[in-house]
Amino acid sequence: RTEVVTPKIAMAPPPVKEENIGSVQRDFDAMEKDAIVDDINEMWRQMRKRDLLKAAVKGEISKSQYVSQMYKKLTSPIATIGIKDAEATSEDAEAALAAQMEKGWEMRGFGNKYSRTVEIWAFVLKSIIKELRLKKIKDKEEVSQKRKELGDELCTGLLKLGPTFIKLGQLLSTRRDILPIEYIKALERLQDDVPGFSGEKAKKIIEQDFGKPIDQIFKSFDETPIAAASLGQVHKAVLQTGETVAVKIQRQGLENLFKSDLVNLRFIAVILDKLDPKTDGAQRDWVRIYEESARLLYKEIDYINEGQQAERFASNFADTPWIKVPKIYWDTSSKRVLTMEYVPSVKINNIEEIEKRGIDRKKLAQRSADSYLKQLCRYGFFHCDPHPGNVGCDEKEGGRLIYYDFGMMDEFSVDVRKGLVNLIYSIYENDESGLCDALEQMGILAKDSDRVSVERISRFFLGEFQSTLAKNDDSEEAKWINQLTPEEKRKIRAERRAKLGADLLSVGNDVPFKFPPTFTFVFRAFTSLEGIGKGLDAKYDLTRLAVPYLKELLELREGSAVKALVKTYATKLGWRKEDIEALVTQPRQVAYMSKVIKKLERGDLKLRTRTLESERAFERTALVQSTQGKLLVASALLNAGIALTLAAAPVAMTQAAFSAAALYAAQFPLGVLKIRSF
Template identity: 35%
Template sequence: MNIIPEDSRPNIKRLREILVVLAEYEFGSVIEKIGLRNRLPFSERFYFAGSVDEELDSSVSERLRLVLEDLGTTFIKLGQVISTRPDLVGDEVSQEFTKLQDNTPPFEYEIVKSRIEEELGAPIGEVFSSFDEKPLAAASVGQVHRALLKDGSAVAVKVQRPDLETLVKQDITIMRYLANLIDKRIPKWQYYNLPGIVDEFERSILKEINYGQEARNAKRFKTIFKGDKSIYVPEIYDEYCTSHVLTMEFIEGVKVRDIMENPELGEKFNGKTIARRGAESYFKQVLIHGFFHADPHPGNIYVLKNNVVCFLDFGMMGHIDDEFREELAELFIFIINYDIKGIISQLIYMGIVSENADLKSLKYDIMDLMDRYYDADLKELGKIIKDLGTSKIMEKYQIKLPRDFVLLGRVITMVEDMGQKLDPEFNGVEISKPLAKKLVMRKLSPLRILDFIGGNFFEFEHLMKILPRSISKTMMKLEEGKINIEMEHKNLDALSANIDRSSNRISLSLIIAALIIGSSLIMQTNKGILILGFPFLGIIGFIISAVLGIALVISILRYSNI
């Protein structure tokens, strides 16, 4: 009997809640198709007249968004992750999910107080000299309160909702259960790889709700911009941080969103300077450090005095390894230079496009894509990268781009949009070009060889230890004649059959020729039993030769191999 592990069984009560919400937003046929209609309350088991295709009409994106909002924290976060993957779900769903609203009301101060005291192991009055009971902001994951430490430092304290981690894990189990059912029972949806999306989401959200990870991200981010007076990162107070409580420096500043929406605030700051500093910082994060803020919406970026840009909320971060950064920089340069051949070659080198693809057709498709952005000047690098990962080009050639590539396109697009709203003359390409060229030149530097040797020193050392021994063993086996070579043939069965058939025909032809020659010689002897004056054996030889010859001709005609 197949017993499902306890931690992989969906919570039936929560599953029923999810199915009820799906039914309310007209996804009844999907429920029926995956065999879960009987899980609905009896009163909800109405007849689903429509088909799955009919339910996926023009309103499906909006209805899906409303489903996620009704289901709460985990599903809202799922929608936010999916909104970064237009390559999988399409532009329409991706854009709709960017509208997801987190309208969760704040929880009571007594819960906040109890949570902090439990996490920090001390009464709240011993940790803070004052603590505002009213939250500055609230969301489904947690809420933020302003407080003062005993030394007078103003801090923002982020407190996670109680039992959030348990709820998230419970919902992920149900998501995986539903994704596997859909993947098995609705074949046309297998292309979206829903189980894979759930796995990716699980990794993302478990990091995001771990405030200890967010604190480490913030400190690493601060190190990147150490000494850069144009960028500021809040201080993290480690002694007052746990996986459920985060205490950081309180920032007195103005949100970039407020500056964009309020002309009066815009006059107090220099939009051109803010746009340039924000974009430079992002390209530095991406191309130089490979560690970037993956949620740069205008509410997460503040502006301080003297147009200093300050980043907040480090729960969602992107990572790019050295090799991918160098490849990306080269791709940027090909895009900037409108080098279609170079773009295609680079996409092949990066493993994004297969060499077996119709490269001639792909060339014209990329030319059409690039022509949309080339007027007087190229300014929208992020949109080109994003469109490259979401356009019909990728669907046509069945290409799935790496998650980091698509996420990066979205992030750069958001940065460029903010830059253009702050400064109408903003040009992201001109900002990214020097950094991309610098990275490519670094790759060509002779010192890179020394870095490569240093980075792979232990591998070289292991190879040098193993190599003599392996060569010695191989030579000994050669001398003893004990080298075994295993060969595997593929698709040779048909060839083998044809060779057998041909050899049989040749053998038969030789037998017929021998019979004819032998019979001819016997016919000339006039000895033995005679029939009509001809030797009996000679006549028999000719008859057998004729029968075999006819059979051979029929065989050749049958297999069309004349």
């Protein structure tokens, strides 16, 4: 067994200075402080990976030693600050572990941004490598067991990385379409099973914000939290006036931690923006999506803003008795402390307790869909994070929904809201032209796009949607569809898609669709609602549940029930304004068409045609050349990086060369996949 010897580093890592640790260091004793300093310095040494490469090139260590050392860095447990990997065996030990984790999060906010970057990417690469290893295992039961273990590690790793990544884990816990079920179940614990901080620290934060002792603010205050989340925790208390309240207290050091983490997340967004092939015709701006996410994240740590949003949400649903929003007590609220009415409930995915209380599960599923459609279409002010940790229910009003967290709220502009109403109505009316008009109104479809191709594609998907609706009724078509075998259904879908080949190519080349950042949270919310609905009702189908809402949508679009009724009959009888206008202007249109035909006969009017087969061939040739060019550029930059390393060039130049090489190399496999798709 060959012992791996790490070469001496040319430039010694700078020691962590006392002032860089900040005021948080006073909370640690001398032993803990030394351990944290050692961890930060170790991370700095990991940043000096280029010295390992230099040593390998110069022959100071063998290639096998270099590979072994680098592999060890990537697959070993990530360095942690203020967190000990000990298992809690009692409540005291669990509280101590939670306190250590909280201290680690605070220290990360004051630590070195480079060490934080290493910690994040080491965790990401370690997780990817472990998942790739499972591809070699053929036994499904063994793979499932391994994934359960990896899910626990993933959950623990996100907890160690802190609140920003806990929020990421909460988002991923609703994406059953992209993650295995074993990971989903592990990540679901992040919704409400996040370690809290001590009651003493909570009281200290309250006293700092209000400038007086806790007993002058509350008549009683329970130091044990009733719930803990990524950004704060909730304590039960009693006001001086006697009302029982829930007090939400923010974690310390969040703003500093966000500043560090969002730098890395923005870098990821820039890379995604460069690598996204946009072959689906959608023009996603990943940097804008990041900026929108960052904006909402900073708003979420302002509890004054959250309280105002809660009152606005409550005002919107004041006439809906089956929706409850806790009352806000402003006299005992601040930017880091939010005091609200104490409303106990059952978590909406706790099926056993819901059945025990006799709450109608199907009605809850229907109401969850109805409430969100109203948020989007009627008010344009919607909850971005309706996961089970933020929504509860009780037996009042036959199954009342209780919303708790209003930190992440967003709203549509008037045009987008009106366009969304028209979009949903057009989908159910099977109107492809109206659907495209709605997409233009919402800013999703470019106004100068090829409407003919887009409408043909819309007609195809509307047909698929109508088929889905037909499965749920008792019509002859539904019976015929349900009698088809899976192979026959796939064959029919393949034939329909084959007819769209040229239109899809045209749309893919023109990139007519834009992706507004706000819709990121709408999709996320619908994903969460789908998970909640499926848990409550196995036959949950949002498309079917939205049908009764169409009448309300029509009234909303026309302004009143009377106007909606008149317009419905006018449409059936051909008495719409558009129909009458077409009748009056028909002679003029006939004369115009006669002029156009005469111009065509004289050769004064020329028509431009597109040969999509030739365009497709040219596109493939250009794509092959582009992919080969990127590979050549990556090779040249890699050679330049190695040459700069051997020449002991400045670190910045070497890192720039290697980073650019990695960026171009990453685009090569994407180009190969695009070529194969032609």
